[in-house]
Amino acid sequence: MKLRIVVRALGLAGVALTLAGLPAVAESTLDLVKKRGQLNCGVNGELPGFSSRASSGWAGLDVDMCKAVAAAVLGDAGKVNFVPLTAQQRFTELQAGKVDMLARNSTITLQRDVGTEIDFAAVNFYDGQSFAVSKKIGVTAPSGLGSSKICVVKGTTHEANMVNWFRARRYTIQPVPFDNAEAMYAAFFASRCAGMTQDATALAAVLATRNKQADYMVLPQLISREPLGPYVRRGDDAWVDIVRWSFQAMLLAEELNLTKDRVAGERQSTDADVRQLLGTIPGNGKALGLEEDWAYNIIRQVGSYGESFDRNLGAGSPLKFERGANALWSKGGLMYPLPMR
Ligand SMILES: N[C@@H](CCC(=O)N[C@@H](CS)C(=O)NCC(=O)O)C(=O)O
Structure with missing residues (x-):
């Protein structure tokens, strides 16, 4: 008898929750993006080198972060809807689902990451306040x-x-x-x-x-210290993995000397690390819930981290920033690609 009352109470609570508008099972961000056929990416929009709109289209290191995720998930770096967000609104807009991820020169701090509705996925630039x-x-x-x-x-x-x-x-x-x-x-x-x-x-x-x-x-x-990086909504582990490893693929591409122009010829490389990154040896794609050519598409369409840095911030850009802390660890910097196996 008592048990029945408890069950009935729980049942009512369930109805109340449903009425309150909480979805029984939230759709995964990956499914949502695939269904939409486009990635909604929150950016600054007015920060040359990171994200700004030139006559030739959107450009910047953060823009490339968005493009990399679109290439990994949709096979097409062009399928990004860039959403400019102010410093004050960025995290609440991410939480509210207005964007699938943020790549908006956002510093990673404990209080932004812990006990909030968001998680960081990577550090794509080591900055500092001046x-x-x-x-x-x-x-x-x-x-x-x-x-x-x-x-x-x-x-x-x-x-x-x-x-x-x-x-x-x-x-x-x-x-x-x-x-x-x-x-x-x-x-x-x-x-x-x-x-x-x-x-x-x-x-x-x-x-x-x-x-x-x-x-x-x-x-x-x-x-x-202002380590900047992409943020995602909390509670979707598969999605944070996709953003994290999309960045890592660009970093590892630099370490393995793969570039946009050369990567097509490297799929049959004798280096097992290269073959595994490019999906010639399968497994990483399946683990992420993506096609096996996800990282190949990133490198072919967006390039390595080094290429992105040079084009947007470094020697190939009007800014001419040094790599400094953002050089690979093997060249005295802090960028250390994680093993992708
Ligand atoms: N990295 C810092 C600063 C980010 C930032 O957005 N800085 C400036 C300058 S780029 C800004 O507020 N930009 C645009 C705005 O909201 O008006 C943080 O995450 O809080």
Whole structure:
């Protein structure tokens, strides 16, 4: 009798849950993307080198991250719908399902990753926070900005980093927060702040693309570690695996010297690592729930990590960034491809 009451109560709870709109089994992101035939990818959209729209189309390191996942899942790097998101809205839009993944120069931190509805999948760029200043003020290190006004964007890691960094050194600074990057640039270039702060590469990109390098500089000292990378919704393990290993495929391609142009001729390579990456030796595709040529499609259509870096940020781009921490581990950097076997 008692048992029946419990069962009935549970049954009612089940009905209540269904009425509350909770789906019995959520459709997997992989199935959703395949059915749609397109990947919805959240990007910054206004950050040259990472994601911006040129006359030739979308380009950037983060754009290539989205394209890689589309190539892996749909066999076509062109099947991406890029969705520009602000710093403040990016994570809630991902949670709400507006995008399937984020590749939006987003720093990976414990509090963004743990106990939230999102997970990170990889680090695709090691960045750090710095300051841009007018050369006229003669400041060469962040400490020279103590007690000054500093422009910063809300919803980023930068405000707290900066306040903590100066407080620890017994300086009080005056943060001047803005809703978006554009508003901050306008205020900074109108001399409303002595400095502006964000990821060092973003600062360098802004000065370079707006021809401000003669009058402004980025201070070389970094005050934080900002490992940037793609995020996905929590609770879909197969999907986080796909994003993680799509990035790893680009990294391993660089290590194995595979490029967009040469990869087709390498499918019958004598190197077992190459054959396994390209699917000539099957298994990795099946494990991921993808076709065996998933990584081949990434490399053939998007290229290796090194190619993507050079084209978007490095020697082949207007930015001319050094590889630095983003070089392969074998060349003194932090990029270490995981074994793909
Ligand atoms: N990596 C940092 C910063 C990311 C970021 O979005 N920075 C700036 C400059 S690129 C920004 O706010 N951009 C666009 C905006 O929301 O207006 C983070 O994840 O919080």
